[in-house]
Amino acid sequence: MTVHATGSCHCRGVRYEIGGELNPILACHCSICAKTSGNYAAMTSCAAADLKLLNDETLRWYPSSDAGNRGFCMRCGSNLFWQSPGSEEIYVTAGTLDRPTGLKIKEHIFVGSKSDYYDIADGLPQKDEW
Template identity: 60%
Template sequence: MATAGGYTGACLCGGVRYAIRGTLDAPVACHCSQCARTSGHHAVMACCADADLDVSAGGTLRWYASSASVKRGFCERCGGNLFWKDATSAVTYVTAGTLDRPAGLKLSAHIFAGSRADYYDIDDDLPRSDAW
């Protein structure tokens, strides 16, 4: 939920809760195969500064290294896909579906659109790219 101080969110079971002080960038929909495999569809993520992310309950938070520099945070109990982090940057992407509602965010773009699965179409006029 968007609050005067930022946002809050959690996984499905509540084993991982977090707060974001400050702002989130407008979310993007990532259609790459890795996001599809971790979420079951495309993943919608919003970016915040690492320093603004506070994991207040993280006993079930686990990290999976999906490539040499990228790790993905998830709840080991419910499987909730929560975070995406590139070790070479000072930002973390938060999966928008885990934010408490209302978040007040609007989707801004589609990335890796050419990698989308063949069972759905992208039916909006937002910017698209086939890369990051």
């Protein structure tokens, strides 16, 4: 397997590598991402089969909504993954990827529920929902 990316949580209790291509980043401004990340969440995605966990001793999953489950580190609190039940695709928070990533934000989603303390002024496409 060719490794295209590696990453980890802050304390390195969760480490991973991705063997497949990564998709451009989506910036999600939904209220759940804001609550779990502290702001909007920038996430890339890949085939779930391409994500290999090298260390998952502190990885825990939380069913944050009917739409998906969030993987986080129980020790340092890093928000790592989001996956819809039964999906063959998994989202990876871009900030947990080792640099350089070579990725760019493609669009903003759920801007209809973004907070009022910031503006989106980068000229990229914006969707009120997904």
